[in-house]
Structure formats: C-alpha cells, structure tokens
Amino acid sequence: MNEHESYSEEKAAYLLNHLELILESDPLIDEVGFIHPSQFVTLNEEIGQSVPSADDISTTLWSKDHKLGISTHALLPLFKAAKREFVDAVRRYKALSDQCGENGVGNSPCTVSSSHSSVESEVMKHSRVLLLLSCDFGTAWHSRKKIVLKMHSFSVFMDELHLSALVLSYSPKCEHAWSHRRWVIKSIAGKCSTLQEIVGKDSELVEKIAERSKMNYRAWNHRNWLVSHMSTDQVLHELTKSRNWAGLYVADNSCFHYRRRLMLRILEDSRHRQENGSTGHNVEIHQLLKEELEWNEMLIKRFIGREALWLHRRFLSLVLIKHFLSDQIGTSMDNDFGIFLDNELRLLSSCSTIPDSEFEDYQAQALHSTTYMLWLVKQVPEFDGIGVQEKLRTDKMKVLLNDACPDRFLEIQLESVSGIMCLPFASHLKPISNLHPNTTAVSCRIHGLNETIKSRNQRKAKVSADTRSTQFQTNDFKETHLMKVLNRSCKAGKYNEALYFLELLVNKGYKPDVILCTKIIRGFFSSRNIEKAIRVMEILEKYGEPDLFAYNALISGFSKANRIELANKVLDRMRSQGFSPDIITYNIMIGSLCSRGKLESALKVMDKLLKDNCKPTVITYTILIEATISERGIDEAMKLLEEMLSRGLLPDMFTYNAIMRGMCREGMVDRAFDFVRSLDAKGCGPDVISYNILLRALLNRGKWDEGEKLLSDMVSRGCEPNVVTYSILISSLCNEGKVEDAVNVLKAMKEKGLTPDAYSYDPLISAFCKEGRLDLAIEFMDYMISDGSLPDIVNYNTILAALCKRGNADRALQIFQNLDVVGCPPNVSSYNTMFSALWGCGDRIRALEMISEMVSKGIDPDEITYNSLISCLCRDGMVNEAIGLLVDMESGGFPPSVISYNILLLGLCKARRIDDAIEVLAAMVEKGCLPNETTFILLIEGIGFAGWRAEAMELASSLFGLKAISEDSFKRLNKTFPMLDVYKELTLSEIKN
Known part of the structure; x- marks a missing residue:
C-alpha cells in the first residue's frame, strides 16, 4: 500500500502518458507482463543500461523486442489515472454526441468535426491502456465497440484483434477479450476477402495460449466457435494439425471436443453435398472415421486409464452407427460394421487385464472399457447378416466384463431375467415417470407405502425364480463393490442412476443401506423429484430397515415442497412402525410451516410434540417466536x-x-x-x-x-x-439521496480493512440507476469486480430492471445471457424482468421462451411471474388465456392475490366483458380474497366506459356510502361519468348519509 501511495496524481499521469507513447511508437507489441520492481535491474543490465534512479521511468516501464513490462507497484496508480482520463473522455464524447443529435445526425458537420474525432481517439487511447491494466472493465470494451462500428475501417477492426490478443497475453482466460474477438469476426464476416486467414490465425492463437494456460475452456470454446467460419479445406487442415496437440495432452478433453466439432462440420458438409447430388464422399468420411478410431485406439493403449480418450471413442462409435448404418446410405457396410464390433471386443479384452500390482491407472482403464462396452451394446440395432446380438451375448464377453469390473457385471445378468427386451442388457424394471406428481398421485403412492409396511414381517430378501435360473448368487459379490457403485452415483449427483442400481440390486437379494438410501432421498428432493424419493423409501421399507433419519429426510422434503399433508402422513406412519419422532423431526415441520405463514398449524405440531413427551429446544421456540412476531405481533x-x-x-x-x-x-x-x-x-x-x-x-x-x-x-x-454495519450506513445514505456520502463510507470501510460485499454495493448501484446515471452504475459494477467483490444476482437484477425501464431491452438481454458465464445464474426475478421487457417491446415469442427456460431450469415461478403473464395477456386481448392462467396459479401453490384479480378485472373491463368481470369479483370474494378500492374503481370504470354510466355511478354512490371508496375517488368518478338528473339533485353530503 505504501508503494502505491508514493505515486502522486501528477506522477501517475506522467507514467500514463509515457505508457501511451510506448504503445503508439511500437504497434507490434505482442506481449504484456507485470514485473516486480526488483527485476527491472536485471532487465536493464541485460540491455547494457546503468542502474536507474528510483524516479527513473525505466524502473516502472520496460519495452524491448515488442515486449512490454509494467511494474506491479505502478499498476494501481496507473489504473486510477487511466480510469480518470477515460471517464472524462467518455463524458465529453457523450456530450458531443448529444449535441450532434440535437442538430440532426444526417449530414450534420458535427459528425465529422475535428473535435469529435479528437475525443474519439482519446477514448480509444485511454480505453486501450485501461484494458491492459484491468481486462474486466466492461465499459471500456463497450465504448470501443461503439466507436469502431462508426469508423467502418477494416484496419480498426484489425487493431481490435491485436488489442484483445495483448490482453490475452497476460489474462488468457478473460471472457471479455474472447467475446470481443468473436464480435470483430462477426462484424467483418461477409465483408472481407481474408476472413479465412484471420480465422486460421485465431485458431493458432488459441493453440498457443492453450499450451501455456492448461484447461483454458474459454479459449477452446472460442476455437469451437471458429469452426462455423472455416472453409472445408481449413477444417480438414485443423483436423490434421490438432492431432499432435491432442496426442500430447490426452488428459485435456478440450482438444478432443474440438476435433469432434470439426468432424461434425465435415459430416454436415458431406450431407449437403449428398443432397446436391454429388457422390464419393461417404467412403472418404468412412475412411476418416476408421483412421480416427485407429489413432484413438493407439492412444488408449499408450496412455492407460484416460477418460477423455474413451469419451472420444464413444463419439466416433456413435457417428459410425448413426451415419453409416442408416437406410439413407445406399451402400451396405454390414461387413465393415461386423469388423468394427470384433475390434471393439478385442480392445475390451486387452484393456480388461489388471496386473497383480493393481496399479490405479489399469483399474481405471478396465472401468472405462467396461462402461464403454455397456454403452455401446445399447446403441447397436439389429442388422441382417451381421449377427450383432450373437456377438454381444457370448459367454466370452460376460467373462471379460466380469473380470474388468465386477461392480458393473450385474447389469449384463439382466438378459436372463424374464421379459428380455429386444436390446441386450435392457432393464426389466418398469420405467419411472419424470413428471412432478400432483397431491392425489403422491397420496396414492403414500397409500402404497402403507400397504408395503403391512407385509413387512413376511418379507424375505430372495432372488426371483427367473433370476435363480442364471445361477447368480449375491454372495459372489462383495458388499464393498456394491456400495462403491451406488456411492459413485450419489457423489456425482446421478440419482437416477443410483436408483437404477438400487432397484437392480434389491431384486438380486441385496439389503439396501439406510444411510445410502437417505442420501438418495435427499438428492431427489433437492431436484424436486418427489415421485422417485418416495420410490426409494418404498425400497428401503420393503427390503431394508429405515431409521429415524430416513423418515426425517422424507418429512423435510415434503415440508420444503409445501406438501404438509404428506409430511403428516409420514409422521403418523413413523409412529405406527414404532418410531417416536424426535425434536429434529418436529423442528423440521414447525420451521417449514412457519416459513409459509402457517403459524396456527405450527402451534398444533407443537401440541403434538408436547403430547409425545418430546422436549422443545431453544431452536423450537426461536422459530415460533419469529413467526409469531410476523403474524400476531410482539406481545x-x-x-x-x-x-x-x-x-x-x-x-x-x-x-x-x-x-x-x-x-x-x-x-x-x-x-x-x-x-x-x-x-x-x-x-x-x-x-x-x-x-x-x-x-x-x-x-x-x-x-x-x-x-x-x-x-x-x-x-x-x-x-x-462489520460489513453489515457499513452496508446499513451506505443503504440509509442512498435512501436519503446522499450518494456521495455513501461512497465515502464505502472508502472508509475499505480503509478499515473490511471487504465490501454485494450488499454493500447494491444500494449505490440502485441509487445511480434511480438517478438515471445507468452508465455510472455499470461502471461502478466494473469497479466492484476489479476491487475483488463479485456482484450477486441482486446487483445484476438492479441493472437489468434499469435498462428495461429505459427501453434498452437488447442491452439487458446481453447481460442476462452472460449471467451463467460470470457464475451468477439468473433467478426468478431476473426472468420476470426480462419477460416483461421482451413482451413490452413486442418480442412475445422470446418472452414466452424466457418462462419456458426458467421452468426447464427448475426455477419455480412466483406470484410476480403469474401476475406479469396475466397482465401481458390481458393487455393484448387474450383474456380467456389469462383466466386459465389464474386457475393454474392457484393449483401451482400461489393463491391469487387482490393484485392478480385486479389485473384480470382490468382486462375484462377493457374487453367490455362486464358480466364476466362481476363473476370474477364474486369468485374472488368467495375464495376469501377481499377486494380493495382499486377493485371497485376498476369495475365502476368498466361499467361506465361500456355505456352504462348511470349504473356505474349508482354503484359508485353505494360504495361511497359504505366507505369502500374515498371521497377523492368518488369526485373523480363523478367528473368522468356525469350523474343523471336524479343524481344532480343530490348533494355530496346527502350521498354520504
């Protein structure tokens, strides 16, 4: 910190000017690095310079052979100076742009004025230095895009590629830089004759960066994107060139993924040629696949146990099956496919041998080969003359699979079970629905559990008659192997796979482990798959011995899913099975009820707790106290x-x-x-x-x-x-409009050694947005990132809402689509904001896709989602659809509020459907939702504008007499719908009485 403080603003500005001169004088600089001051002595000695003084510029900046070095102690002062200059230049640029807009953009001399061009060059100059010092400064990238698009110069686009390459030289995983390169290429695509050359150089850049920055997924993602802009010859060249890199880095899946993308492009081109009538390409591509398989097999045998190689082989095999054994291909390749299967069996045989030393890589190789074969046989269809099923059902293959991986050998035994499917090793187990059950369906499942319990004492873990015919004995398999299979699936979060093996094993006589089953139950509840969670408990109760923790997991899942009636049924079943609910059980239920505003039900659970002689804890009372305060008050x-x-x-x-x-x-x-x-x-x-x-x-x-x-x-x-204390101060100052004071508190907080979090920055970002200074809010978020504090979804939602409010839905959509990339996935509020904005700007299809995307990601819609949908539908005259959505809203666990009903009433009244509006009002009251003044005013205005003014004012006077609407509202309505003669004779005081 002391080193940074030694730089005054004047000295920092001097350094900034010198750095910009270096960049201007040497446009071929291709690498930037940050160097500790102690290393400058060595660097100067190498080029024959004397030891510089402390104030010499050579102790801060170093440039030679198109390489640029910057002292780490000067980074912060330089950044602040560059930021000051950049912000000032952007401010002046916007002022000039606004001035030009007022004068008319057309042929106005403002657009070509020397002052305007001068400010543009300043923005470009300062933003370049700013990005070399802090690559995540989004405002700088955005400003450059705006200016470059105005210039329409090919050389300027090339400069942008050079700048982003410089940024990547010191920050190879900078998403902004990779995104900027894609923007440049898209901008010049179709407009320049050297596009393929540029794409080729970009591919080489990725490979160069990937060599020194391993596992750089952003770089490889960019290279995959480039494939769509390559020519066919380039694709073939890249396929050949990338083979060397992939052979050196076999543990990195990225290059293999790139090769797969290239091969898919070749297949796509071949299909287009075939549709156009050309021939000869099928054999060429088939040969390409054969060579790739042979090369892959060589790598598999050389580099033992590498998963990336086996995954690549899956792709190649699938391509072979899908594209060369279909009826669409005129030539028969049955013989070649038979040879392919024989080769895969030989590969399995060679990879299944594990030395006595049980070296881990050989064990991994055996596991990968086994998994690959089990996958392959499920992809293979029947073909005349090949005898595929006979090849795959040989006793030899069973022995190979068992030797390679006893854990997975259970799967191949299924072929002897009754009801064998047409494919080998197909499961005889009935499919499990992925649909979310409604309450009735789950209740039926609970009833089934009760029936299962009745026969629990007669239960015996034995193998079925069909299974015994295979001479299969569960004792042949160690329990540790079985647990390994299930635990591996659970740890990977593959609960469907875990349930598959669990059902498979219990049918073979395996007694399920209660701890493992409890983990699977929790996993299914976390993914909101209640049906399968219940299925696991069925298995545990039928074949194992559930304990209190398993039942607690079930109760917790039902409670969090708002299925309290099912949680109560589980509670009753626990008692019937001799399990006394413990305090954890009761706390789960009480906490869930209280969080949903059901204090009365929570207190009834408390009564049950006391009747069961279960002692409440401090946690129990704290939960109840918090809920009581919210619903009944502090007393x-x-x-x-x-x-x-x-x-x-x-x-x-x-x-x-x-x-x-x-x-x-x-x-x-x-x-x-x-x-x-x-x-x-x-x-x-x-x-x-x-x-x-x-x-x-x-x-x-x-x-x-x-x-x-x-x-x-x-x-x-x-x-x-603490941080929360300072955040309260910042929030309160912003609420009073004292934003500058709030910024000073943030600075004081950092001086105290505290690190601001997203909650500290959010009031400031919100304040800037409310004041209309949206660019400053975005810049402040950039500063927040550069300061080491990552924004949360609340920060992003604030920016999204402000952009949408100002009609900039496109910019908001760009930020929204990048949320997953920055590690901040959108929540329901994000989707609500984007839905309303997209619908409002006329893009209804994209707006509805937002809702579909939200649901597919497992994000539950909230009341605002439903209300927004109802409002948009009503606004566009789709009132019937809005009524249906109101019904769905209640079945989805969100009883419509008075706001929901008011939105629908407004839509009905605008459509002149007054009778329907009155029916909705009656249904609203019947369901216990009390109308407010807005409800009555909407109905009165609807009746009046529909032509029944006398009836509207008659209703208004009645409601005014009942004090359902205010005096001001009544006066306004009376002015809107002048009363007939009978009402003109009445004074306001008479109406009150």
Missing part, C-alpha cells in the same frame, strides 16, 4: 418467551435478536433499547447483530445523531462494526 411473542423461560430453557442471542427485530419492525425502538439494556443482567450481552438491528431502525427513521451515539457505544464495548 404474543413475549408470551412465548415467558413460556420458554418457564420450561428452564435459556434463550440465546438468536432468540433475543429475533425479539429486538420484531420490536423495531413495529416501531417500538425505545422498547428495543430497554430490552437490550436488560440483557447484561441476564448474562447475555448484545452482539454486532443486535447493534445492527438497532442501527437500521434508527436510520430508517432519520435519527442519525442517535445512530452515531449507538456506534460509539458499540465500539466502546469492544464490538467492532
């Missing part, structure tokens, strides 16, 4: 606290903080302070969370003086402010 919560103390339970700070939070929420700040003062007497002093609760309450009410006193008291008691 009722204090009664629970007294009950807790009467049972001899000592509250902890989580309990006391919940009480304080409730008091502050109800505006009882003074009472909360008194409560805190009483904690010392109870031997439980306030912690930093307690102070943060009180500080937030004071600042929300604008009591800054008292807030400062609280902070002083906090520090005097040895309780140091």
Whole structure:
C-alpha cells in the first residue's frame, strides 16, 4: 500500500502518458507482463543500461523486442489515472454526441468535426491502456465497440484483434477479450476477402495460449466457435494439425471436443453435398472415421486409464452407427460394421487385464472399457447378416466384463431375467415417470407405502425364480463393490442412476443401506423429484430397515415442497412402525410451516410434540417466536418467551435478536433499547447483530445523531462494526439521496480493512440507476469486480430492471445471457424482468421462451411471474388465456392475490366483458380474497366506459356510502361519468348519509 501511495496524481499521469507513447511508437507489441520492481535491474543490465534512479521511468516501464513490462507497484496508480482520463473522455464524447443529435445526425458537420474525432481517439487511447491494466472493465470494451462500428475501417477492426490478443497475453482466460474477438469476426464476416486467414490465425492463437494456460475452456470454446467460419479445406487442415496437440495432452478433453466439432462440420458438409447430388464422399468420411478410431485406439493403449480418450471413442462409435448404418446410405457396410464390433471386443479384452500390482491407472482403464462396452451394446440395432446380438451375448464377453469390473457385471445378468427386451442388457424394471406428481398421485403412492409396511414381517430378501435360473448368487459379490457403485452415483449427483442400481440390486437379494438410501432421498428432493424419493423409501421399507433419519429426510422434503399433508402422513406412519419422532423431526415441520405463514398449524405440531413427551429446544421456540412476531405481533411473542423461560430453557442471542427485530419492525425502538439494556443482567450481552438491528431502525427513521451515539457505544464495548454495519450506513445514505456520502463510507470501510460485499454495493448501484446515471452504475459494477467483490444476482437484477425501464431491452438481454458465464445464474426475478421487457417491446415469442427456460431450469415461478403473464395477456386481448392462467396459479401453490384479480378485472373491463368481470369479483370474494378500492374503481370504470354510466355511478354512490371508496375517488368518478338528473339533485353530503 505504501508503494502505491508514493505515486502522486501528477506522477501517475506522467507514467500514463509515457505508457501511451510506448504503445503508439511500437504497434507490434505482442506481449504484456507485470514485473516486480526488483527485476527491472536485471532487465536493464541485460540491455547494457546503468542502474536507474528510483524516479527513473525505466524502473516502472520496460519495452524491448515488442515486449512490454509494467511494474506491479505502478499498476494501481496507473489504473486510477487511466480510469480518470477515460471517464472524462467518455463524458465529453457523450456530450458531443448529444449535441450532434440535437442538430440532426444526417449530414450534420458535427459528425465529422475535428473535435469529435479528437475525443474519439482519446477514448480509444485511454480505453486501450485501461484494458491492459484491468481486462474486466466492461465499459471500456463497450465504448470501443461503439466507436469502431462508426469508423467502418477494416484496419480498426484489425487493431481490435491485436488489442484483445495483448490482453490475452497476460489474462488468457478473460471472457471479455474472447467475446470481443468473436464480435470483430462477426462484424467483418461477409465483408472481407481474408476472413479465412484471420480465422486460421485465431485458431493458432488459441493453440498457443492453450499450451501455456492448461484447461483454458474459454479459449477452446472460442476455437469451437471458429469452426462455423472455416472453409472445408481449413477444417480438414485443423483436423490434421490438432492431432499432435491432442496426442500430447490426452488428459485435456478440450482438444478432443474440438476435433469432434470439426468432424461434425465435415459430416454436415458431406450431407449437403449428398443432397446436391454429388457422390464419393461417404467412403472418404468412412475412411476418416476408421483412421480416427485407429489413432484413438493407439492412444488408449499408450496412455492407460484416460477418460477423455474413451469419451472420444464413444463419439466416433456413435457417428459410425448413426451415419453409416442408416437406410439413407445406399451402400451396405454390414461387413465393415461386423469388423468394427470384433475390434471393439478385442480392445475390451486387452484393456480388461489388471496386473497383480493393481496399479490405479489399469483399474481405471478396465472401468472405462467396461462402461464403454455397456454403452455401446445399447446403441447397436439389429442388422441382417451381421449377427450383432450373437456377438454381444457370448459367454466370452460376460467373462471379460466380469473380470474388468465386477461392480458393473450385474447389469449384463439382466438378459436372463424374464421379459428380455429386444436390446441386450435392457432393464426389466418398469420405467419411472419424470413428471412432478400432483397431491392425489403422491397420496396414492403414500397409500402404497402403507400397504408395503403391512407385509413387512413376511418379507424375505430372495432372488426371483427367473433370476435363480442364471445361477447368480449375491454372495459372489462383495458388499464393498456394491456400495462403491451406488456411492459413485450419489457423489456425482446421478440419482437416477443410483436408483437404477438400487432397484437392480434389491431384486438380486441385496439389503439396501439406510444411510445410502437417505442420501438418495435427499438428492431427489433437492431436484424436486418427489415421485422417485418416495420410490426409494418404498425400497428401503420393503427390503431394508429405515431409521429415524430416513423418515426425517422424507418429512423435510415434503415440508420444503409445501406438501404438509404428506409430511403428516409420514409422521403418523413413523409412529405406527414404532418410531417416536424426535425434536429434529418436529423442528423440521414447525420451521417449514412457519416459513409459509402457517403459524396456527405450527402451534398444533407443537401440541403434538408436547403430547409425545418430546422436549422443545431453544431452536423450537426461536422459530415460533419469529413467526409469531410476523403474524400476531410482539406481545404474543413475549408470551412465548415467558413460556420458554418457564420450561428452564435459556434463550440465546438468536432468540433475543429475533425479539429486538420484531420490536423495531413495529416501531417500538425505545422498547428495543430497554430490552437490550436488560440483557447484561441476564448474562447475555448484545452482539454486532443486535447493534445492527438497532442501527437500521434508527436510520430508517432519520435519527442519525442517535445512530452515531449507538456506534460509539458499540465500539466502546469492544464490538467492532462489520460489513453489515457499513452496508446499513451506505443503504440509509442512498435512501436519503446522499450518494456521495455513501461512497465515502464505502472508502472508509475499505480503509478499515473490511471487504465490501454485494450488499454493500447494491444500494449505490440502485441509487445511480434511480438517478438515471445507468452508465455510472455499470461502471461502478466494473469497479466492484476489479476491487475483488463479485456482484450477486441482486446487483445484476438492479441493472437489468434499469435498462428495461429505459427501453434498452437488447442491452439487458446481453447481460442476462452472460449471467451463467460470470457464475451468477439468473433467478426468478431476473426472468420476470426480462419477460416483461421482451413482451413490452413486442418480442412475445422470446418472452414466452424466457418462462419456458426458467421452468426447464427448475426455477419455480412466483406470484410476480403469474401476475406479469396475466397482465401481458390481458393487455393484448387474450383474456380467456389469462383466466386459465389464474386457475393454474392457484393449483401451482400461489393463491391469487387482490393484485392478480385486479389485473384480470382490468382486462375484462377493457374487453367490455362486464358480466364476466362481476363473476370474477364474486369468485374472488368467495375464495376469501377481499377486494380493495382499486377493485371497485376498476369495475365502476368498466361499467361506465361500456355505456352504462348511470349504473356505474349508482354503484359508485353505494360504495361511497359504505366507505369502500374515498371521497377523492368518488369526485373523480363523478367528473368522468356525469350523474343523471336524479343524481344532480343530490348533494355530496346527502350521498354520504
């Protein structure tokens, strides 16, 4: 830090100017590096220079042989200086652009003015240095794109490729740089004759970077993208050239993936040629596949146990099956395919031998070869004259598979089970539905579990008659091997595969392990597959011995899925089986009910808990106290606290903080302070969370003086402010419009050695967006990233909402599509924002695709999703669809709120469907959703605009008399729909009476 502070702004500006001169004077610089100051002495001695003084520029910047070195101690000062200059240049550029816009862009001399061009060059110059110092500064990349597109110069596009290559020389995994290169190539595609040459050089750049930056998936992803811009000759050349690289780095799957992309491109070109009537390419490609298989086999035998090689072989085999054994190919290749199968069996035989030393690589080789063969036989169809099934069902193959991997040999035994499918090794087990069951379906499954329990005492783990005919004995397989198979699937999160093996093994007499089954149950619930979670419990109850933890996992899953009635059924079944629910069981149910606003049901569970002589814990009462505060207020919560103390339970700070939070929420700040003062007497002093609760309450009410006193008291008691404390200060200042003060608090926070998080930055980003300074908000997010704090989805949602509000849906969509790349996947709020924006700008298909994408990713829609959909449908006149969606909303676990009904009423009234609107209002009241003033006003206006003005005002006067609408609303309605003579004679006071 001291080294950075030694650079004044003047010196930093001088260094920046010198650095820009170096870049201008040597446009061939191809590498940038950051060097420790101690290394500059050695570098200067190498070129024959004397030892420089501390103030000499050569101790900070070094350039020779088109290489550029920058001192690490000068990075931060240089960055700040470059940022200042860049921001100033962008500001002036925007001002000139706005001025030109006001004068009319057309042929205005503003567009070609020397001042405008000068500022453009400044933006380009400063952004170049800024990106060489901090490659993730998105605003700089975006500014360059805007200016480059205006210039329409091929040389400028080439400069952008050179700049991004420079950035990649020191940051080879920079997504911004790779994305920028793709943008350049797309921009010049179809406009330049040297595109193939540029693409070829880009491919070479990827290979060069990949050699020094292993496992660089961004680089290889870029190379895969380049394939679509290559000519056929280039593709064939790349296929030949990449073979050497892949042979050297067999553990890196990226190059093999690239080769697969190249081969798919060749197949695609061949198919197009075939459709156009040309011939001869099938044999050529078939030969290409044969050579690739032979090369792959050579690598497999040379590099033992490499998974990437076996995965590549799967692709080659699948291509062979799909493209050369279909009816679309005129020539028969049955003989070649038979040879291929014989060769694969020989490969399995050679790879299944494990030396006595049991070297791990040989074991991995045996496992990969076995898995490959089991995969292959499921892909192979029947062909006349080949005898495929006979080849794959030989006893020799069974022996090979068993020797290679006893864990997986169980799978091949299925061919002897009754009901063999047409394909070898096909499972005889009935398929399990992937659909999410409704409550009725799950209830039936629960009933089935109850029937299973009744026959539990008669259960015997034995092999079926069909299975015994194979002379298969479970004792031949060690339990450790079986556990290894299942554990491997569980650890990889492959719960469907785990269930497959579990069902397979229990039918062979295996007694399932309760711990393993509990893991699978939790896994299925985490992926919201309730049906399969219940199936696992069925297996455990029928063939094993479930314990309390297994039932707790089931209850927890049902509770989190809002299936409380099913959780209660499991609770009853536990008791019937002699299991007494423990406090964990009850806490799971109580917590789930409370989180869904069902305090009454949670208290009933508490009664059950006490009747079962199960003692509640501090956690139990804390959960109930928090829920009681939300639903019934602090006084009722204090009664629970007294009950807790009467049972001899000592509250902890989580309990006391919940009480304080409730008091502050109800505006009882003074009472909360008194409560805190009483904690010392109870031997439980306030912690930093307690102070943060009180500080937030004071600042929300604008009591800054008292807030400062609280902070002083906090520090005097040895309780140091944390990140949350400073975030509260920043948020409160932003809410009062004091954004500059909030920025100063952020700086003070960093000076204290605290690292701001996303919650610290979000109020500032929101404040900039509200003030219309969206560019500054995006720039601030860039600064946040460069400062080492990664934005969270709340930060991104703030930017997305601001962009959409300003009508910039395209820019918002770009950011949205990049969220997964930056490691911040979108949530339901992100999708809601983008849906409304896309629909609003007329792109309905893409908007609906957003909802489909959200559901396919397992993100549940919320009330806002439904309301947005209903609103958009009504706005476009699709009211019937909106009514259907309202019904689906309730079945989806979201009872429509008054807002939902109001949106639908507005749509019906605009469509002049007043009778339907009245029916919806009646249904709304019947379902316990009370209308508000907006509801009545919508209906009155709908009736009035439909032509029944007298009836509308008659309804308005009645509702006004009932105080259902305000006086101001009534006056406005009366002005909109003038009352008839009978009402003109009435005064407002008479209507009130």
